[in-house]
Amino acid sequence: MNIVVCVKQVPDTSDPDTEVHIDSTGRGVDESKFSFVINDADNYAVEEAIRLKEKHGGEVTVVNIGPEGANQVIRMALAKGGNSAIRLFDEKFAFSDIVATARILHSAIKDLSYDIVMTGCMASDDGFAAVGVTLAQMLGIPHAAMVKHVEVIDEKKLKVGRELEGGLMEMLEIEIPCLLTIQTGINEPRYASFKGIREASKKEIKLMDLSAAGLGDDMVGEAGSVAVMKQYSVPEVGELAEMLEGDAGETSTKLAQILKEKGLV
Amino acid sequence: MAEVFVLAEHRQGELREVSLELLTLASDLGDKVTAVLLGSGTDEFANRCANFADRVLYVDDVMFSNFNASAYQAALSELIKKEKPKTVLIGNTVQGVDLIGSLGVELDVPFTTDAIAIQMEGDKPAVTRQYYGGKINGAVEFKDSEMYLIGVREAAAPAGEGGKSGEIVKVENPVTVEITARRFLEYVEAQVGEVDITQSATLVSVGRGIREDKNIPMMEELAGLLGADLSASRAVVDAGWLPQDRQVGISGKTVKPKLYLAVGISGAFQHVTGMKGSELVVAINKDPDAPIFQYADYGIVDDLFKVVPALIEKLKETKG
Numbered sequence: 001m002n003i004v005v006c007v008k009q010v011p012d013t014s015d016p017d018t019e020v021h022i023d024s025t026g027r028g029v030d031e032s033k034f035s036f037v038i039n040d041a042d043n044y045a046v047e048e049a050i051r052l053k054e055k056h057g058g059e060v061t062v063v064n065i066g067p068e069g070a071n072q073v074i075r076m077a078l079a080k081g082g083n084s085a086i087r088l089f090d091e092k093f094a095f096s097d098i099v100a101t102a103r104i105l106h107s108a109i110k111d112l113s114y115d116i117v118m119t120g121c122m123a124s125d126d127g128f129a130a131v132g133v134t135l136a137q138m139l140g141i142p143h144a145a146m147v148k149h150v151e152v153i154d155e156k157k158l159k160v161g162r163e164l165e166g167g168l169m170e171m172l173e174i175e176i177p178c179l180l181t182i183q184t185g186i187n188e189p190r191y192a193s194f195k196g197i198r199e200a201s202k203k204e205i206k207l208m209d210l211s212a213a214g215l216g217d218d219m220v221g222e223a224g225s226v227a228v229m230k231q232y233s234v235p236e237v238g239e240l241a242e243m244l245e246g247d248a249g250e251t252s253t254k255l256a257q258i259l260k261e262k263g264l265v
Numbered sequence: 266m267a268e269v270f271v272l273a274e275h276r277q278g279e280l281r282e283v284s285l286e287l288l289t290l291a292s293d294l295g296d297k298v299t300a301v302l303l304g305s306g307t308d309e310f311a312n313r314c315a316n317f318a319d320r321v322l323y324v325d326d327v328m329f330s331n332f333n334a335s336a337y338q339a340a341l342s343e344l345i346k347k348e349k350p351k352t353v354l355i356g357n358t359v360q361g362v363d364l365i366g367s368l369g370v371e372l373d374v375p376f377t378t379d380a381i382a383i384q385m386e387g388d389k390p391a392v393t394r395q396y397y398g399g400k401i402n403g404a405v406e407f408k409d410s411e412m413y414l415i416g417v418r419e420a421a422a423p424a425g426e427g428g429k430s431g432e433i434v435k436v437e438n439p440v441t442v443e444i445t446a447r448r449f450l451e452y453v454e455a456q457v458g459e460v461d462i463t464q465s466a467t468l469v470s471v472g473r474g475i476r477e478d479k480n481i482p483m484m485e486e487l488a489g490l491l492g493a494d495l496s497a498s499r500a501v502v503d504a505g506w507l508p509q510d511r512q513v514g515i516s517g518k519t520v521k522p523k524l525y526l527a528v529g530i531s532g533a534f535q536h537v538t539g540m541k542g543s544e545l546v547v548a549i550n551k552d553p554d555a556p557i558f559q560y561a562d563y564g565i566v567d568d569l570f571k572v573v574p575a576l577i578e579k580l581k582e583t584k585g
Binding site: 249 | 276331332333334335357358359360362363364365366367368369370371374375376377378379392394395396397398399400401402403404405406407408410416445446447448449450451452453454455467490491499500502503505509512515516517518519523524545546547548552554556558559561562563564565566567568571572574575576578579580582583584
């Protein structure tokens with residue numbers, strides 16, 4: 001069971017305390033205060049890939065689009081059990097949309113030997129929830145999105161569960177090779193062992209730029225995109241909450257009072 | 266004439282509300298609204314869609330008893346290539362995200378997902394979507410094309426009253442081959458836990474802001490003082506700090522308590538969708554720009570590890 005797993009490095013903005021500010025270009029955000037992590041859903045995809053490999057044999061290839069800093073995320077996936085890795089990067093990749101991003105991944109994955117391609121179901125920064133499914137069509141393989149259960153039936157088939165609204169699971173059978181976009185919570189991602197980290201630090205990460213990927217200028221970035229994000233803005237805020245002011249002692253007193261007046265205590 | 270296609274969505278014998286929301290929205294984007302219904306024995310859904318559409322293209326075939334992305338894509342791509350609408354809207358639901366990207370590539374048309382608003386600029390739709398968990402909006406511009414495909418967020422705009430009486434056109438299933446790549450098996454219902462949070466009068470709901478599962482007991486103490494049950498955002502459930510039946514949001518429960526006290530929850534739409542019907546919402550969060558404050562009646566911008574212990578003390582005093 002050879003598995004390709006796509007991982008993205010994202011700013012850790014899922015933390016409720018992290019503020020996001022638009023930069024002076026209007027098309028980026030101020031990253032100076034961000035810490036960068038593996039995208040949450042991708043972390044579960046890595047774990048699922050490694051579990052399948054441990055159970056059924058085969059190799060796990062980690063694929064990433066990102067700058068040198070993304071090596072940290074790639075090495076962690078290798079330390080957990082990934083066998084090899086490819087990092088795609090070129091200045092020209094900037095502003096790639098869903099299609100251009102999938103095309104870049106496709107350029108590296110199409111020549112690999114795989115039974116399953118996995119991605120996270122959604123990235124926390126752009127929130128497309130579409131790159132995996134788009135990539136599947138480019139690879140010409142069936143897919144299932146938002147997967148929270150994977151079971152190998154035999155060499156030709158998987159049984160997978162998609163998590164629907166309300167927590168309902170849709171169980172289906174899908175032919176191998178296929179692409180699965182993995183939902184968070186499908187497993188409990190492991191921590192890398194010290195030995196794994198040491199070994200991963202020696203592994204080579206294959207680099208591919210635009211020409212190595214066999215792509216042209218007009219196939220990536222803004223030129224290669226069909227839906228381009230032109231301008232960020234601060235969301236129009238609806239009617240905001242009445243803010244209780246003061247230190248914790250004061251705000252908690254006010255809140256307790258309000259709850260009491262409303263008969264909620 | 267600019268025609269807008271809307272894919273009707275149904276599951277387990279129910280037409281999902283997003284279908285009517287999108288049909289309502291479609292009226293602003295073109296002068297002919299066509300609902301596309303792929304179903305089996307779903308005449309009632311065709312009738313309801315006709316209330317909101319100028320035309321319903323209805324494929325009635327057992328192939329579409331349950332959703333199957335491969336079968337849907339095969340049928341939709343044929344219908345769309347033949348009818349050539351200007352815009353195609355699909356709900357950005359768990360069904361929609363299983364379909365939009367691959368259909369967009371097959372049709373070779375510009376597409377994007379999770380639109381929260383669409384404006385017409387001439388005869389071209391322009392999309393607003395959210396980034397960074399709803400903290401930033403982005404204006405998305407399509408490359409010029411004969412056709413556009415847009416995934417639209419559920420509940421982004423309410424369904425109208427309808428009042429149309431579109432013609433229902435039964436169309437033969439354009440898919441003539443058996444779909445073998447993917448096969449629907451069954452639905453498995455979510456497990457029922459000991460507490461049914463949809464019935465709770467008061468909820469203390471915790472998010473990633475609580476940082477570690479060792480902080481759950483403090484939240485339980487707060488909940489106890491309020492006679493509340495503890496619920497959570499997806500992140501807390503994924504981390505295993507609370508069981509899945511406590512999850513509020515799209516893939517969890519929809520709750521409508523008298524009091525919803527959100528602690529350390531930023532308020533991404535996936536969560537807000539499940540709690541915005543609450544009577545009184547109070548939010549405690551460190552980030553003043555957290556979207557949760559737009560849905561709250563009262564807010565406290567502060568470190569929850571200062572506010573919650575203080576609130577626990579106050580409530581103890583109040584209760585004497």
